[in-house]
Amino acid sequence: MTMIRTLARAGDPLLGFADPRRTALFLDLDGTLIDIAPAADRVVVPNGLPALLESLRDALDGALAIVTGRPIADVDRLLGPARFVAAGLHGGEYRSDPSEIVRHAALPIDPAFVARLEGLAARFPGVRVEDKGPTVALHWRDAPDCEAALGDALEAALTDAPDHLELRRGRRVFEIVPLHVSKGAALEILCGLERFAGRRPIMIGDDLGDESAIAAAERLGGVGFRVAGETFPSDAADFASPRQVREWLSVLLAEAR
Numbered sequence: 001m002t003m004i005r006t007l008a009r010a011g012d013p014l015l016g017f018a019d020p021r022r023t024a025l026f027l028d029l030d031g032t033l034i035d036i037a038p039a040a041d042r043v044v045v046p047n048g049l050p051a052l053l054e055s056l057r058d059a060l061d062g063a064l065a066i067v068t069g070r071p072i073a074d075v076d077r078l079l080g081p082a083r084f085v086a087a088g089l090h091g092g093e094y095r096s097d098p099s100e101i102v103r104h105a106a107l108p109i110d111p112a113f114v115a116r117l118e119g120l121a122a123r124f125p126g127v128r129v130e131d132k133g134p135t136v137a138l139h140w141r142d143a144p145d146c147e148a149a150l151g152d153a154l155e156a157a158l159t160d161a162p163d164h165l166e167l168r169r170g171r172r173v174f175e176i177v178p179l180h181v182s183k184g185a186a187l188e189i190l191c192g193l194e195r196f197a198g199r200r201p202i203m204i205g206d207d208l209g210d211e212s213a214i215a216a217a218e219r220l221g222g223v224g225f226r227v228a229g230e231t232f233p234s235d236a237a238d239f240a241s242p243r244q245v246r247e248w249l250s251v252l253l254a255e256a257r
């Protein structure tokens, strides 16, 4: 049912894949290609996913990128030995070619402010701080009752923090992110690369942070699709699950070949 909605909304059931030279794919990882796990380090990569993505990338002459909140090193660990063009840390880092090094798009957050965040988090048992360099995540998955109080405390801390930072809400996580860093900005930057230029971007994601990338894809004449889960209810989503996304990508691959 959900897939039918997706295809009908897109107008073209195969979204231009009949002409793979004109399509670019931007894919979130967790909750979009891979099922959410109780902890980020416990996700299970489905058999065949890396090979599917490699085949799609080749069918699109390289115009496929992973756009994730994770570091790109995580992407390589999960999908390796396959390597992809990627934006990690919500756009805080990039790799513009699979054979290139990862480049940071923002300076690491000031260690003194990170220490303040750690002190603040210590007041909320179960909250885990993850210093990713250009961004800092405060995971409250194991402390669900603290969401409101933790969010208020972070808003307060940001009022006298370096003014290029803002608070973003994700799935059971708060992230402190530089203002100029977003998945939407990442998608626009990647679309400027030769391998993506002149193609119609398709962005698929499952969380609030993906909204900016969906909006960017639509601004650039493409489309964005949402995957149902903890953020989007089924009736607001285009895909019911990561499994359905993978099945649909398989259909697109068959069409592109």
Ligand SMILES: [Mg+2]
Pocket: 028, 029, 030, 031, 032, 205, 206, 207
């Ligand atoms: Mg996700």
